[in-house]
Structures are given as C-alpha cells and as structure tokens.
C-alpha cells in the first residue's frame with residue numbers, strides 16, 4: 001500500500017497557486033497534515049480524493065496514476081471533506097444506508113456495517129433521529145462513519161475536529177487512533193494537539209510547499225536546546241513578543257511564563273523540553289525567514 005505524490009502543482013483560475021511542486025511518499029500509518037489557513041491542505045486532499053485535478057505533477061496509488069484511472073483509488077477511498085454537508089431530513093441510519101447503496105454495498109453487508117459504525121462513532125442511540133437536529137460533533141461523527149463504510153485503505157479527513165468541544169475532540173482523536181493499522185490515514189488540521197496523540201508522521205505545509213515531513217520525535221529534535229521559559233511581567237509582554245518568537249504564554253502569580261524559541265535565550269530564561277507546538281512554530285518561522293513572501 002503506497003501513495004506517492006510527485007511534484008504536484010495546483011493553479012486555480014485568477015492565478016492563485018495553492019500547491020507548488022509538492023512531493024510526499026506515504027506508507028500505512030496516520031499522517032498529520034499541519035499548516036496554517038490557506039496553506040493548501042484542502043487542495044491537496046481534494047486532489048488525493050480525485051475531486052480536483054492537479055495542474056502539474058501526478059499522484060500514484062500503488063503505482064497507478066489516479067488522474068488516469070481514478071476508480072482504482074475511489075473503490076478503496078474514504079473521504080470526509082472540510083465542508084461536509086448532510087441531508088437534514090434523513091436519519092443517521094437512512095443517510096448511511098443511502099451512501100452505502102451509492103458505494104455499491106449489498107443490503108445485508110450494508111446493514112451489518114452500519115450497525116458496527118454507528119456503535120464505533122457512538123451514535124447507536126441517535127440512529128433514528130433526523131440529521132437536521134444533530135450537533136456539530138454528531139454530524140462530524142456521521143461524516144467519519146460514511147467515510148468508513150467501505151473499510152477504506154486510504155482515509156482522508158479534512159479538519160475533522162473543527163467546531164468540536166474538548167470532550168468530543170478527545171473522543172474523535174481516540175477514534176482515529178483506533179482506525180489506524182493497515183491503511184493510510186491523512187488528517188489535516190491547524191491545531192497541533194489534534195495530531196500529537198495520533199500521528200505517526202507529520203507533514204508541515206505552508207504556502208503550498210512542504211516544509212517538513214518527519215516523525216513527531218524528529219521534529220522535536222529539531223528544536224531541542226532552542227526552547228526557553230522566560231518569566232516577564234504583563235507590562236513587558238508586548239515588547240517581548242516583538243523581540244522574540246514566543247510559542248505560548250501562561251499567566252501565573254509571579255508573572256507571565258513565556259515559551260521563547262531561538263538559539264540564544266533572553267537573560268534569565270531557563271531551558272525547557274520542546275513540545276510539538278514549539279517545533280511547528282519554529283519550522284514555520286525558519287521557512288518564512290528563508291522564503292520571500
């Protein structure tokens with residue numbers, strides 16, 4: 001099982017370049033696709049899902065070009081788009097039955113699979129309720145259930161945790177880790193903590209280019225010895241932010257504890273162990289420094 005993205009460029013009308021010579025090789029595991037708004041995550045995912053065509057370059061699924069023979073991939077693909085819409089008048093079970101039929105599952109297999117999936121996404125009790133009355137988190141869970149109907153080999157989920165409350169988020173992350181195994185899962189987000197627990201690999205994307213592709217451990221190693229905790233007064237914080245790259249701040253009784261990223265610490269700052277958020281911001285800022293805007 002192998003997905004090869006080779007030198008993909010996507011140019012939209014009016015000259016917007018959403019992806020620029022993007023290459024990435026993927027094996028089974030969970031890839032966290034991390035990048036700021038407008039980085040090109042959705043564009044990349046919709047090309048992989050054979051919804052959008054690349055302007056240049058190609059994508060190979062087990063050596064088959066997905067633009068030439070999309071059905072080879074489509075039959076083993078599960079996709080939860082960023083703007084996933086549901087039919088408000090259908091119940092959760094009816095909606096899944098409808099999509100199972102579209103995907104070509106026979107009625108008996110579909111019925112069994114829908115029961116399993118509703119259980120997996122914790123919606124068994126809500127199965128007979130119309131989707132129009134579902135919360136954002138419940139709709140996302142229906143979305144993931146539909147993406148899993150055909151037990152996909154490639155599962156693509158675009159910002160699945162947007163709009164979820166903290167409890168739903170945790171449940172969703174656990175669900176995704178349970179799904180990994182003999183499949184390639186690609187999960188896009190701009191929230192680092194979403195991929196911290198689940199991703200076996202991280203791809204950082206900014207302005208349509210690949211900034212880094214590494215394991216979480218390797219990304220952390222890149223910022224080892226470059227993260228400092230510095231206590232500043234609230235009054236000095238604004239100036240500190242102008243002077244240093246700060247990944248996060250926490251207010252405590254003795255002042256604001258800021259995590260500063262850089263080779264040299266501010267006076268009085270103490271070294272601390274890096275986290276993925278630090279690594280993400282550091283890589284993006286290095287990339288910005290090296291690439292003219």
Ligand SMILES: Nc1ncnc2c1ncn2[C@@H]1O[C@H](COP(=O)(O)OP(=O)(O)OP(=O)(O)O)[C@@H](O)[C@H]1O
Nearest residue numbers: 012013016018036037038039040041042043044190
């Ligand atoms: N259909 C389109 N036509 C023109 N430009 C587009 C279209 N879709 C996306 N873009 C542009 O391409 C760039 C990448 O957008 P994309 O939606 O892929 O980013 P993203 O990383 O998914 O962002 P977000 O985190 O906001 O979802 C942006 O500059 C966006 O404005």
Ligand SMILES: [Mg+2]
Nearest residue numbers: 041042043082
């Ligand atoms: Mg997007």
